[in-house]
Amino acid sequence: MKRFAKAAVWTIVALAGAGALAAIAWERREPLNATWFVIAAACIYLLAYRFYSAFIAARVLALDNTRATPAERLDDGRDFVPTNKWVLLGHHFAAIAGPGPLVGPTLAAQWGYLPGTLWLIVGAVLGGCVQDFVILFCSIRRDGKSLGQMAREEVSRRGGLIAQIAVLAIMVILLAVVGLVVVNALKSSPWATFTLAMTIPVGLLMGVYLRFWRPGRVLEASAIGVALIVFVVVAGQWVAASPSWARVFTLSGTALAFAIIFYGFAASALPVWLLLAPRDYLSAFIKVGAILALAGGILVVRPEIQMPAFTRFVDGTGPVFAGKIFPFCFITIACGAVSGFHALISSGTTPRMITHEVHARLVGYGAMLMESFVGVMAMVAACALTPGVFFAINSPAGIVGETAAAAATTISQWGYPVDAPTMHRLAQMVGEQTLLNRTGGAPSLAVGMAQIFSNTIGGPRLLSIWYHFAIMFEALFILTVLDAGTRVGRFMVQDLAGHLWKPLARRSSYPSILLCSALIVGAWGYFLYQGVVDPLGGINTLWPLFGIANQLLAAVALVVATTILLKMGRLRWIWVTLAPTAWLVSATMTASYQKIFDPNPRIGVLAYANVLASQLAAGKIPAAQIPETVRLIFNQRLDAVVTAVLALMILILLAEAFWQWYGILARRTVPVLHESPYVATQWAEGD
Amino acid sequence: MRRTAWMHVRSALTKTWWWLRQTSGDAAYEIYLRGEARHHFHSSNWSGSPVLSRKEFYLDALRRKYSRVSRCC
Numbered sequence: 117m118k119r120f121a122k123a124a125v126w127t128i129v130a131l132a133g134a135g136a137l138a139a140i141a142w143e144r145r146e147p148l149n150a151t152w153f154v155i156a157a158a159c160i161y162l163l164a165y166r167f168y169s170a171f172i173a174a175r176v177l178a179l180d181n182t183r184a185t186p187a188e189r190l191d192d193g194r195d196f197v198p199t200n201k202w203v204l205l206g207h208h209f210a211a212i213a214g215p216g217p218l219v220g221p222t223l224a225a226q227w228g229y230l231p232g233t234l235w236l237i238v239g240a241v242l243g244g245c246v247q248d249f250v251i252l253f254c255s256i257r258r259d260g261k262s263l264g265q266m267a268r269e270e271v272s273r274r275g276g277l278i279a280q281i282a283v284l285a286i287m288v289i290l291l292a293v294v295g296l297v298v299v300n301a302l303k304s305s306p307w308a309t310f311t312l313a314m315t316i317p318v319g320l321l322m323g324v325y326l327r328f329w330r331p332g333r334v335l336e337a338s339a340i341g342v343a344l345i346v347f348v349v350v351a352g353q354w355v356a357a358s359p360s361w362a363r364v365f366t367l368s369g370t371a372l373a374f375a376i377i378f379y380g381f382a383a384s385a386l387p388v389w390l391l392l393a394p395r396d397y398l399s400a401f402i403k404v405g406a407i408l409a410l411a412g413g414i415l416v417v418r419p420e421i422q423m424p425a426f427t428r429f430v431d432g433t434g435p436v437f438a439g440k441i442f443p444f445c446f447i448t449i450a451c452g453a454v455s456g457f458h459a460l461i462s463s464g465t466t467p468r469m470i471t472h473e474v475h476a477r478l479v480g481y482g483a484m485l486m487e488s489f490v491g492v493m494a495m496v497a498a499c500a501l502t503p504g505v506f507f508a509i510n511s512p513a514g515i516v517g518e519t520a521a522a523a524a525t526t527i528s529q530w531g532y533p534v535d536a537p538t539m540h541r542l543a544q545m546v547g548e549q550t551l552l553n554r555t556g557g558a559p560s561l562a563v564g565m566a567q568i569f570s571n572t573i574g575g576p577r578l579l580s581i582w583y584h585f586a587i588m589f590e591a592l593f594i595l596t597v598l599d600a601g602t603r604v605g606r607f608m609v610q611d612l613a614g615h616l617w618k619p620l621a622r623r624s625s626y627p628s629i630l631l632c633s634a635l636i637v638g639a640w641g642y643f644l645y646q647g648v649v650d651p652l653g654g655i656n657t658l659w660p661l662f663g664i665a666n667q668l669l670a671a672v673a674l675v676v677a678t679t680i681l682l683k684m685g686r687l688r689w690i691w692v693t694l695a696p697t698a699w700l701v702s703a704t705m706t707a708s709y710q711k712i713f714d715p716n717p718r719i720g721v722l723a724y725a726n727v728l729a730s731q732l733a734a735g736k737i738p739a740a741q742i743p744e745t746v747r748l749i750f751n752q753r754l755d756a757v758v759t760a761v762l763a764l765m766i767l768i769l770l771a772e773a774f775w776q777w778y779g780i781l782a783r784r785t786v787p788v789l790h791e792s793p794y795v796a797t798q799w800a801e802g803d
Numbered sequence: 804m805r806r807t808a809w810m811h812v813r814s815a816l817t818k819t820w821w822w823l824r825q826t827s828g829d830a831a832y833e834i835y836l837r838g839e840a841r842h843h844f845h846s847s848n849w850s851g852s853p854v855l856s857r858k859e860f861y862l863d864a865l866r867r868k869y870s871r872v873s874r875c876c
Contacts, residue, residue: 193838195867199825206826216876262871283872290876332861334829388869389862396874397827451876460872600874607870623870666876 126166133159140233140425147420148229150496154414157237157492161485164241169481172246176681176689177253179473184797186259187469196260199469201478207469209483210400211461212248213407215294215594216451216666217491222498222557222564223659224448225506226436228426229499231445233492239446239453240488243696247670249480250677250693251459255467256476257791263463267676269790270683272772278765279672280608283460285762286665287605288636290457291380292643293662294594296654299372299644300556301587306365307352307547307580308587309372313365314348315395315592316379322394334397341398342405345592349585353547369648376598377641383599384606384633392599399596406565406589410493413568423499423506428531435511436555437656438718439710443703447663452491454700456669458484471799497564498557504534505542505551509560512653513553523552547580555653558594562586605636646751649744657721657755664707664759668766671700675773682780683787701766708763712756721759725752831864832857 136156140148173179190196199207224232255261261269264283268276302309321344322337330336355361367375383392432440437448451457462480470476498506507527508516516523520536527534543551546566551559566582574582607623609632614621620628647654674697681690714720717727728749731737737745779785824830839854855863 191838191842193835193842194863197834197838203822203825206822210826211873212875214875294876326861327858331858332829332832332864334827334831335824338827388865392869393865400827455875457872457875461875464871465868465873597874597876600869601872603869604872662876 126163129159129162133163141230144425147422150414150419150421150500153233153421153492153496157233157489160237160241161489164245165482165485168241169245169249169477172249172481172692173474173477176686176692177250177476179253179476180794181472181474182796183473184795184799185256185470185473186467186792187471188797188799189792189795190259190468195465196468198471201471201475204466204469204475204479205483208461208466208479209486210404211465212455212458212483212487213403213490214451214457214597215297215590216455216457217487218494218561218590219294219297219557219659220449220452220663221491221495222561223436223510223655224445225423225495225498226427226429226434226510227441227445228430229421229423229495230425231430231441232449233495235446235449236452236488236491236495239449240484240491243670243699244454244458244488245481245484246692246696247454247456247673247677248458248462248484249476250681251673252462252467252470252476252480253473254677254680255463256470256473259792260468261463263459263673263676266463266680266790267672267769270679271676271769271776275672275676275769275772278769279669279676282456282665282669282672282762282765284605284608284612285758286456286662286669287601287608288639289643289658289662289665289758291598291601291605291640292647293655293658294597295373295376295380295640295644296647296658297556297558298376298591298594298598299369299648300554300655301558301562301591302367302372303369303554304366304550305356305548305587306362307356307584308591309365309367310355310361311345311349311352311584311588312591312595314351315345315398315588315595316391318344318348319391319395319398322398323390326394327389337394338397338401341394342401345398345402345588346585349588350581352584353580356547370645373641373644373648376595377637377644379595380598380602380641381633381637384602384637385629388603392603395592396596396600399593402589403593406586407490407493409569410497410565411489413565413572414493414496417568417571419496419500419568419571421496421499422502424503427503432716432719435507435515437653437659438716439660439707443707443710444660444663446699446703447660447667447707449491450663450666452488452494454667454670454696455487456666456671456673458487459669459673472797494561497561497568500564500567501560502534503532504528505539505563506560507532508534508539509551509554509563510557511553512555512651512656514651514653516553518553520550520552545576545579546583548583553653555655557655558587558590562590602633602636602640605640606632609636650748650751652718656718657752660707660711661755661759664704664711665762667700667704668762671697671704671766672769674700675769679773679776680789682777683789685787687781701770704766705763708759711759721752721755725749725756728752828864832860835860 133156136152139152140156187196187198221232254266264276264279267279318341322341325337430441504527508523516526520539524534524536562583565586566579569582570579610621610623610628622628647658674693678693710719715723717724728745732745780787
């Protein structure tokens with residue numbers, strides 16, 4: 117009877133999921149309600165977790181509940197700490213949840229709601245969750261070794277080096293692109309700039325509290341911090357209303373870029389307890405709170421989706437950035453469906469805290485499902501805006517024109533009606549001077565979130581407060597990624613520089629800290645500046661580059677996972693990791709090729725450089741703009757080189773892996789697994 | 804009947820509070836102390852180093868946490 121009831125429940129879940137998905141895919145007559153998105157995503161996630169992850173756990177990985185994990189064998193109370201699975205799920209989710217799943221789907225909404233939503237769900241279930249789960253398992257079996265170490269031991273020495281370089285490359289591009297998102301969110305906005313600037317003194321106060329007054333009392337300090345942040349969000353409107361103060365906090369894109377570069381340098385070089393850690397605590401609470409609030413808001417308000425299933429930009433002429441659905445939609449969504457970066461967390465802290473191998477299913481597969489759900493909610497928030505407003509916010513001036521009237525005319529001609537007074541009124545309602553040309557995803561997501569929040573609590577009166585709360589939340593945790601990333605990047609540069617001159621490898625030596633911080637900040641700062649001054653908006657070039665780097669890292673992780681499965685004798689189930697690898701490699705390679713060689717100057721960077729060079733040669737560029745144009749040409753060629761190097765690295769790694777696989781399949785080499793030896797657990801078995 | 808419902812609520816609140824303290828890092832020092840006590844008596848993993856104070860442990864934990872990738876995109 118119990119079995120029958122279970123089967124009935126799962127059948128209902130399956131039918132509900134299929135029905136909701138069919139509604140999303142085929143409904144064309146009237147605005148679709150966001151509830152369908154929530155039902156479709158939730159039901160498919162439940163089914164995938166119940167059946168697909170169980171299949172991977174039992175058949176593909178054969179998780180062994182009797183085997184002691186590193187947390188049990190090496191328990192040292194610091195790095196290796198046995199941790200309850202629900203607590204670890206919270207830790208892991210807080211670590212993997214970043215700005216990517218919010219920004220990526222918002223940008224991908226330019227193709228319509230359908231391609232992005234489908235990839236968010238399918239990509240996560242078959243790709244991203246599998247990657248996180250399998251890499252977590254591999255690392256647990258190897259005493260918590262990192263992805264780079266596993267690549268070196270299981271694939272080849274060169275594979276390890278490629279993983280290391282890929283991590284550094286993705287870090288540089290990631291930090292530049294998220295910095296650009298913040299710049300575009302704060303540009304000419306005294307309210308948002310003031311709020312974000314005030315998070316620094318709030319962070320410093322929390323740092324001193326946690327270091328000297330009440331060491332380690334994270335919840336107390338965070339409660340104080342959150343209260344102060346809510347106050348500064350509200351206080352921002354008074355600053356924006358005062359002409360003299362508003363002038364102080366109204367910054368241009370270039371000024372903001374330099375401020376962020378300086379902040380990144382300071383956060384990397386200063387003691388971690390002073391600024392980085394307290395802001396990280398603050399950001400984690402606000403992040404989880406805002407995500408829960410967004411989920412609750414969508415369920416309460418049940419907004420109508422205004423965006424069509426497909427827009428005219430499926431032809432590759434998108435204003436946010438150019439390119440067709442394949443490969444660019446997959447590159448754009450990146451983190452919400454598959455994120456290579458997660459492999460670093462799955463092979464970092466998490467495997468050292470897991471008490472039973474079977475918990476890897478909940479933590480690895482489950483946390484990524486939650487992340488994908490965040491992506492679906494971001495998609496809903498972006499698509500709840502009318503398409504005209506969405507494109508007005510996200511299109512760069514170089515495409516739609518500088519003035520509100522020009523932008524409104526261009527966008528209306530595309531078939532998405534919007535007029536200048538509407539945009540002006542909306543900007544006034546959210547307390548901004550303008551919402552035009554704010555490429556990057558953060559402002560349009562904030563408008564979408566603010567509409568959902570204000571329909572839940574406060575009505576139109578609170579729209580501006582909610583908008584600035586959303587901007588603060590996005591910018592705060594983007595800056596957390598930026599400072600934590602810069603610091604780790606600095607360590608990586610110190611390790612690499614140590615090969616050249618040993619003293620540089622000393623992590624606590626101040627000359628080395630300053631030099632290596634300057635190197636890493638200089639690297640991402642350069643790309644950030646390049647993005648800020650790019651007339652096409654910067655996002656057009658940098659976001660695809662970031663997506664390519666991220667998906668490349670995911671491909672590295674999946675190649676390592678496939679090699680390990682092959683060595684474990686799981687040839688029959690090899691498609692579980694091989695299929696997403698093949699998809700990611702084809703999407704990444706196609707995107708890289710198009711980004712470098714496409715004849716359309718909006719897609720191919722070399723074509724763009726050539727157009728500029730021929731204009732320069734023909735004397736069509738005014739004398740004042742010549743140095744800027746020369747720099748722009750150089751930047752495009754640099755982007756081509758970076759993309760080519762990334763693509764080349766994955767090709768080398770694949771060749772190395774194919775050679776390994778051939779050796780194993782042809783029985784020319786005996787597969788050697790570098791697993792830690794089996795030790796029986798002394799603990800009661802986990803569930 | 805009402806009392807049972809209240810007990811359920813109280814238990815849920817206690818569990819949520821416990822989860823929040825564990826996940827946020829608020830309870831990290833207590834976990835460390837429990838681990839140290841366990842190692843003293845039962846384990847060969849104990850390094851023999853003196854037990855850290857709350858402040859020392861906090862700084863040590865931060866140093867370790869931010870030495871590797873701790874936040875994602």
